[in-house]
Amino acid sequence: MTVVEMLDRARARISRMPATELAEAVLRGAVVVDIRPQAQRxxxxxxxxxxxxxxNVLEWRLDPTSDAHLATAVDHDVEWVIVCSEGYTSSLAAAALQDLGLHRATDLIGGYAALRETGLRHVISSAAHLRREMATITAH
Known part of the structure; x- marks a missing residue:
């Protein structure tokens, strides 16, 4: 198998997300994960x-059964949106997460480059802020 075939197989199994749908996903509770190395960021x-x-540590941090999981990795129903530079590595990563049973894992079509090109780079923090505000209002 070639890497292109591996990528095609991964993408056939996941429902990829366009950049324009990311804010809506964050509003409903999706967690966005940037897997680019620090030097690339x-x-x-x-x-x-x-x-x-x-x-290199993604599966250990997001698998709720791992001793090294993050607090946000509460169960297999978390919606994870994986972002890399251009949307290639993230497809492979999202498929690997689905192999672990994280059935809502997906990736962002075009990756960080798509967010930058569409001017949506700050959409995650804006949507997350709005989600917190809405939760505060409904709690009162």
């Missing part, structure tokens, strides 16, 4: 509001 820019988890 320094060079390309950060993704405000996203969790930065490098690819």
């Amino acid at each position: 320094d060079r390309e820019g950060t993704l405000p509001g996203a969790l930065a988890i490098e690819r």
Whole structure:
């Protein structure tokens, strides 16, 4: 199998997300994970509001059964949106997460580049802020 075939198989199994749908996903509770290495984030820019988890530890941090999981990895129903630079590595990562039973894992079509090109780079932090505000209002 070639890497292109591997990528095609991964993408056939996941429902990928366009950049224009990311704010809506965050509003409903999706967690965005930037898997780009620190050097790449320094060079390309950060993704405000996203969790930065490098690819080499992704499965350990998001699998709720792992001893190294993050507090946000509460169960297999969390909606994870994986972002890399251009949307290639993130497809493979999302498929790997689905193999772990994280059935709502997906990736962002075009990755960070798509967010930057569409001017939506800050959509995650804005949507997350709005979600917190809405939760506060409904709690009172």
